[in-house]
Amino acid sequence: MSNVLILGANGGIARIAIDLFLNETDVQLTLYLRNSRRLRNIDSNRVRIIEGDVMDIEKLKEVMIGQDVVYANLAGNLEPMAKNIVEAMNATGVKRLIWISSMGIYDEVPGEKYGSILEPYRRSATIIEESDLDYTILRPGWFTNKDEIDYETTQKGEPFKGHEVSRKSVAALVVKLATSPELEVRRSLGVNKPVR
Numbered sequence: 591m592s593n594v595l596i597l598g599a600n601g602g603i604a605r606i607a608i609d610l611f612l613n614e615t616d617v618q619l620t621l622y623l624r625n626s627r628r629l630r631n632i633d634s635n636r637v638r639i640i641e642g643d644v645m646d647i648e649k650l651k652e653v654m655i656g657q658d659v660v661y662a663n664l665a666g667n668l669e670p671m672a673k674n675i676v677e678a679m680n681a682t683g684v685k686r687l688i689w690i691s692s693m694g695i696y697d698e699v700p701g702e703k704y705g706s707i708l709e710p711y712r713r714s715a716t717i718i719e720e721s722d723l724d725y726t727i728l729r730p731g732w733f734t735n736k737d738e739i740d741y742e743t744t745q746k747g748e749p750f751k752g753h754e755v756s757r758k759s760v761a762a763l764v765v766k767l768a769t770s771p772e773l774e775v776r777r778s779l780g781v782n783k784p785v786r
C-alpha cells in the first residue's frame with residue numbers, strides 16, 4: 591500500500607483523482623491545500639488533510655516524510671512552487687513526482703503559438719526536468735467535463751495531437767502513474783482525446 595501526497599488537492603483535476611484513488615486503489619492519501627474548508631466532506635479513513643501552502647518550505651518538507659508519490663496539481667506562480675517541491679523532495683528522499691503542466695510548453699502544438707501565458711509552465715517544467723527526480727510531467731489539452739476516460743499520449747519531441755481532453759481522463763492517467771512506479775519515468779507527456 592503506497593502513500594500519495596496531493597499538492598493543491600482542491601484543484602479541478604485533483605478532486606476527480608481523489609475519487610478515483612479512493613474507489614479504485616488502496617493508496618493512502620495526504621491532501622495538502624491552502625484552505626481545507628473548501629474541500630467537500632471526504633469520508634475515508636485513508637485520507638489525511640493538511641492545511642498548507644506550497645510556498646511554506648518547512649511545512650512542505652514535513653508533509654513529504656513517508657510519502658511514495660507526490661502529485662502536484664497547481665496553478666499560478668509555478669516556478670517557485672516547482673523549486674520548493676524539488677527541494678523538499680530532495681531533502682526527504684521522495685523520488686516520484688507527477689506534475690500537471692499544459693500543452694504548448696515546447697511549442698509542440700501544430701498551428702498554435704502560445705505566448706507569455708505559458709512562461710510559468712515552461713520554467714517550472716525545466717526545473718523539474720533538471721532535477722534528479724523520477725518525474726512525469728503531463729501536458730494536457732483543453733479540459734472538458736465529459737464523463738469519459740478517452741486519451742492518448744505523445745512524448746516530448748513529438749507534435750501534440752488533438753486539442754481537448756476530459757478532466758476525468760487526466761485524473762485517470764494520474765492514478766495509473768501514481769500506482770505504477772516504473773511507468774513513464776523522466777518523461778513529459780502530451781495528453782489528448784484521440785481525434786477520430
Ligand SMILES: NC(=O)c1ccc[n+]([C@@H]2O[C@H](COP(=O)([O-])OP(=O)(O)OC[C@H]3O[C@@H](n4cnc5c(N)ncnc54)[C@H](OP(=O)(O)O)[C@@H]3O)[C@@H](O)[C@H]2O)c1
Nearest residue numbers: 598600601602603624643644664665691692730731732733
Ligand atoms: N483549463 C484547461 O483547459 C487547462 C488545460 C491544460 C492545463 N491546465 C492546467 O492544469 C493545471 C491543473 O488544472 P486544475 O483545473 O486542476 O487546476 P485548478 O482547479 O486551478 O487548481 C489549482 C490549485 O492550485 C492551488 N494552489 C495554487 N497556489 C498554491 C500554493 N501556493 N499552495 C498550495 N496550493 C496552491 C489552488 O489552491 P486554492 O484552492 O487555495 O486557490 C488550486 O486548488 C493548472 O495549472 C491548469 O492551468 C488547464
